[in-house]
Amino acid sequence: MTMVETATTVGIREVAEHSGLSVDALRWYEREGLLPRAPRGPDGRRRYPERLVGFVRLVVALRRTGMPVADVREFVALADDGAASHGRRMALLERQRESILRQQAQLAADLAAVGHKIEHYRELIAAGLDCEGLPVTPDVAALQCLPTLQTERNAS
Amino acid sequence: MTMVETATTVGIREVAEHSGLSVDALRWYEREGLLPRAPRGPDGRRRYPERLVGFVRLVVALRRTGMPVADVREFVALADDGAASHGRRMALLERQRESILRQQAQLAADLAAVGHKIEHYRELIAAGLDCEGLPVTPDVAALQCLPTLQTERNAS
DNA sequence: CCTTGCGCTGGAGTGCGCTCCAGCTCCTAC
DNA sequence: GTAGGAGCTGGAGCGCACTCCAGCGCAAGG
Numbered sequence: 001m002t003m004v005e006t007a008t009t010v011g012i013r014e015v016a017e018h019s020g021l022s023v024d025a026l027r028w029y030e031r032e033g034l035l036p037r038a039p040r041g042p043d044g045r046r047r048y049p050e051r052l053v054g055f056v057r058l059v060v061a062l063r064r065t066g067m068p069v070a071d072v073r074e075f076v077a078l079a080d081d082g083a084a085s086h087g088r089r090m091a092l093l094e095r096q097r098e099s100i101l102r103q104q105a106q107l108a109a110d111l112a113a114v115g116h117k118i119e120h121y122r123e124l125i126a127a128g129l130d131c132e133g134l135p136v137t138p139d140v141a142a143l144q145c146l147p148t149l150q151t152e153r154n155a156s
Numbered sequence: 157m158t159m160v161e162t163a164t165t166v167g168i169r170e171v172a173e174h175s176g177l178s179v180d181a182l183r184w185y186e187r188e189g190l191l192p193r194a195p196r197g198p199d200g201r202r203r204y205p206e207r208l209v210g211f212v213r214l215v216v217a218l219r220r221t222g223m224p225v226a227d228v229r230e231f232v233a234l235a236d237d238g239a240a241s242h243g244r245r246m247a248l249l250e251r252q253r254e255s256i257l258r259q260q261a262q263l264a265a266d267l268a269a270v271g272h273k274i275e276h277y278r279e280l281i282a283a284g285l286d287c288e289g290l291p292v293t294p295d296v297a298a299l300q301c302l303p304t305l306q307t308e309r310n311a312s
Numbered sequence: 313c314c315t316t317g318c319g320c321t322g323g324a325g326t327g328c329g330c331t332c333c334a335g336c337t338c339c340t341a342c
Numbered sequence: 343g344t345a346g347g348a349g350c351t352g353g354a355g356c357g358c359a360c361t362c363c364a365g366c367g368c369a370a371g372g
Contacts (some may be wrong), residue, residue, distance in 0.1 A: 012349075024331055027350085032329095043338055045349055058273055061266040069329070083286035090277040093270055100267045107263065110217040111256045114249055117214055121246040130239035168319075180361055183320085188359095199368060201319055225359070 009047040012038075019056050026056070033073045034059060036080070065100050165203040168194075175212050182212070189229045190215060192236070221256050 016023045029035045030046075035056060038046040048056070062072055075092050078085040128135055172179045185191045186202075191212060194202040204212070218228055231248050234241040284291055 022331075023349085025329085028330060031352085040350095043349085045338085058269060061269045063329095065263065065266045065270070083280070086277050086281050090274055090281070093274045093277070097267065097270050097274065100263060100270065104260070104263055104267070107221065107256060107260055110221045111253065111260070113214065113217045114221070114253050114256065118246055118249045118253065121242050121249070124239070125242050125246070178361075179319085181359085184360065187322085196320095199319085201368090219359095 009039075009049045010053065012046050012048070015048050015053055015056055018053070019060050021056070021060060029059070032069065033076055034063075034069060036076060062096060065096065066103065067096050067099075071096075165195075165205045166209065168202045168204070171204050171209055171212060174209070175216050177212070177216060185215070188225065189232055190219075190225060192232060218252060221252065222259065223252050223255075227252075 012023050012026055015021075016026055019026070021029070026035070030037060036052070038048055038052060041047045059072055059076075062075070063069075071092065075089060078089050078092070124130070168179055168182055171177075172182055175182070177185070182191070186193060192208070194204055194208060197203045215228055215232075218231070219225075227248065231245060234245050234248070280286070
């Protein structure tokens, strides 16, 4: 807190933290035209005004929902044309919205598939049967409940 | 239809068509342990029995919902252990289910963000204003409605 | 017998989307 | 004045998940 809060502009670090992107990714997005060029402070560093931070959030939402880099680039390029491109920008967003709706349907279907499989395992274990419908021996049944030795995420 | 329908087993091509994976991807999945080794016909070709086709569908659902290849591999490896690994397999699926639920929440949030932005553009256009709240000139307004020259997807 | 078609294996190549780095400039604090 | 820390640029490198290919075998049709 030693610096003067220049109006309401934030540094790249904070934008990174609030957007979920890395600092490197933010710079890369800018170089690649996925973000407009951020204005620089007198020391040559990026100062993100509030509007731009909001824009970053939108771009993150677009990328996270699977919009390819090329399409984001196009969207940003349109933004340079000002009000004249509002219609086309809206159209791009609408296409993305359709895509998100399809993804939601797909995700719901996949959730159901996984859920059914879980239920299937639950039943098999409860009934003491293996996948072929044969009863499991007690020693195997004991192994089934090993409280999830869990995938050894702690290696390396 | 010149071949005898060997029980209820299908060739790799049909599995590809029904699963959405490419033939190459199916073979690659098998080599990499994301699918159990498919039994071969007398000519050395893969013959997928029904159970395996169902398994492929599950694996596709897991991958599509973002389960990393390494985790799928682990799941498949567990399947080799038979009934003794039911509990652990179920645990893996449950973790994936949690992940899907989080994705659904994120997707809904992103859909809302995109939706709001669309609404914003709609209002601006209807009101004849640009992003700074200034009225647009009539010639610009005309450009806004260019019926979506649409991203030129037909290049190359 | 020869061609056509599908599939096989194993390995090399590819596209995307970052991530990492060297070498530099600024500030700020001690 | 010098040490440390954050940021800058441009370019190289990388991990993932396939995709593509050469070189082969087999079986059926003409």
